[in-house]
Amino acid sequence: MADVRAVVARGKGAPVSIETVHVPDPGPGEVVVAVQACGVCHTDLHYREGAITDDFPFLLGHEAAGTVEAVGDGVVDVAPGDYVVLAWRAPCGQCRSCRRARPWYCFDSANAAQPMTLADGTPLTAALGIGAFAERTLVAAGQAVKVNPAARPQAAGLIGCGVMAGFGAAVNTGQVNLGDSVAVIGCGGVGAAAIAGSALRGARRVIAVDIDPKKLDWALHFGATHAVDATEADPVEVIRELTDGFGADVVIDAVGRPETYRQAFYARDHAGTLVQVGVPDPTMTIELPLLELFGRGGALKSSWYGDCLPSRDFPILIDLYLRGKLDLDRFVSETLALDDVEHAFEKMQKGEALRSVVVL
Numbered sequence: 001m002a003d004v005r006a007v008v009a010r011g012k013g014a015p016v017s018i019e020t021v022h023v024p025d026p027g028p029g030e031v032v033v034a035v036q037a038c039g040v041c042h043t044d045l046h047y048r049e050g051a052i053t054d055d056f057p058f059l060l061g062h063e064a065a066g067t068v069e070a071v072g073d074g075v076v077d078v079a080p081g082d083y084v085v086l087a088w089r090a091p092c093g094q095c096r097s098c099r100r101a102r103p104w105y106c107f108d109s110a111n112a113a114q115p116m117t118l119a120d121g122t123p124l125t126a127a128l129g130i131g132a133f134a135e136r137t138l139v140a141a142g143q144a145v146k147v148n149p150a151a152r153p154q155a156a157g158l159i160g161c162g163v164m165a166g167f168g169a170a171v172n173t174g175q176v177n178l179g180d181s182v183a184v185i186g187c188g189g190v191g192a193a194a195i196a197g198s199a200l201r202g203a204r205r206v207i208a209v210d211i212d213p214k215k216l217d218w219a220l221h222f223g224a225t226h227a228v229d230a231t232e233a234d235p236v237e238v239i240r241e242l243t244d245g246f247g248a249d250v251v252i253d254a255v256g257r258p259e260t261y262r263q264a265f266y267a268r269d270h271a272g273t274l275v276q277v278g279v280p281d282p283t284m285t286i287e288l289p290l291l292e293l294f295g296r297g298g299a300l301k302s303s304w305y306g307d308c309l310p311s312r313d314f315p316i317l318i319d320l321y322l323r324g325k326l327d328l329d330r331f332v333s334e335t336l337a338l339d340d341v342e343h344a345f346e347k348m349q350k351g352e353a354l355r356s357v358v359v360l
Contacts, residue, residue, distance in 0.1 A: 001025040001032060001070065006116075006134030007341045008124065009058040012050035015342050020119045021059060023136045026072035030112045031141050033084060036153035037335075038132040039063035040344040040356040041161050041189075043279075047127050048345070051281070059116055059124040060341070061133030061358070062088050065157035068144060075141040077311075083149035085160050085318070087310035088128035090142030104307045110140035128161075133341060135360055145310045147318040154335055154357045155328035158189075159317050161305075162355065163331065166193025166254060167317065168306015169277035171201060174250040178202035183239045183248040183267055184224070186278055187215040189331060189355050191254035192222045194277070196326060198250075199223025207242055209235045209263075212351050221330060230263075239267040247272055256280040262288070270296055277303040335359045 006021040026032050038061045047058045068082045078084060090110040091103035098106050111129035116138055118124065124131065131137050147156060166189065170176045182198040184191045187210040198206045199222070208219030209228045216227040228238045240247055247269040253260050256278025264274045265288060293300075306313075320326040333353035336344060344356035 002136055003119070004135035005338060006131070007060045007338055008118070009048040009056065009060055011056055012054065013048070016048060016060065018339055021124065021134055022117045022119065023134070023138050024114045024116070026070050026075075026138060027114055028073040029075060029110070029141050030072040030114065030138055031068050031075060031078060031144050032070045032136055032138055033066045033086065033144055034069045034136050035064050035066040035132050035134060035360050037065055037157045037360065038358045039158050039162065040341060040348065040358065042348065043161070044127055044133075045345050045348060053125070055125040057118065057122065057124055059126045059131030059134065062086065062128040062130040063157050063161040064130065064132035064137075065151075065153040065160070069136065071141065078141060078144050078146055082144075082146045084144040085147050085156050085314050086130050086132060086139060087143050087145050087160055087314065088130055089305055089310060090140050091309065103309050104304050110142045112138045112140050114138060133338060133358060145314040147315050148322060150322055151318045152329070154332050154359060155321060156318060157357065158328055158331050158355060159314050162189040163193040163328065164308050164310075164313065164317065165277055165303070165306045166190035167197035167326075168308045168313065169252050169254070169275050169303040170194045170197035170250070172307040173277070173301050173303035174252060174273055174275045176201045176203050176250050179204045180249040181205040181207070181243045183207040183209060183251045183264075184219070184254060185209040185235065185252065185260045185264055186254035187212075187219040188254065190277055191252070192218055192331065192354065194252045194254055195219050195224050196222045200320070200325060205242060205248075207239055207248065209239075214351065218354055222327070236263050236267045243269065246270075249273065250275065252277060254278045258284055258286040261286055265300075268296065268298055271298040273299045273301065275301050275303050277306070331355045332357050
């Protein structure tokens, strides 16, 4: 269909490059989306570093919004001209998980069947099945979720990954309720979204924990009632002090390291809920006393993509944004061009940006 400019990672740890990428015409069940904006997510950096798979070369980018340009045979839910946010999960509706109303665990989530390729025909691995650091991308139709076109693409695209993951960790997985106490460990993009979701649900206390004062300041703007610098105080002790000595009803680990998981475990009230949404390194392990696991009760949960159903949840979050209830614009630290993605990775590693967003 078209040759486009796109961001490609050719080898482990190597700087990304701008390449000409061929995007084929959509086949059955596929759509081509003209990308308008795409957030720079840690997952893209993990792909570049070879931390997810070594199936190089990668077409990076997955947190995107744009307009459907063409559809293949059998596509009925979206049409050319529709404004969409891209989802990296497209539940099949038929597998044993979908039939049990757990579509976030779908065992047959759809991606485009055809690969996008380099100019010489080399097939590309699209990051999370999307590959949206490109002027156009090919995805499965179920990955293109129609939303209100009044939402700015720079903000709307963030729903596609980080915001949904954090917001859903609080609302869907943690089931934060009116009057609950919540602690969020790690206040980057995902943690900030968990804070915003907790505040929106009416949590009485929302305690932000991080080691970066800048991120703690961001957290307060998203609705945290308290900020805890973990370099200056034991966060478990402070969380207990702020919850009458009991611990929080829900603790969300948005970091995904053994030490933060352990903090989250002990910062819970008895029968409280721990939600892990931060993605750990495959080599990490944790050891906890079995008696503590038994005696403290409650729930230890992992949150995949905020346990969301994209076709249900994306339009809801966009509506909250348009009503002024969810400040997606505040997540956008800067906008930049395709050529600046490597620069955005550098800022990310230094903790200088909540979200850099590529605008096409």
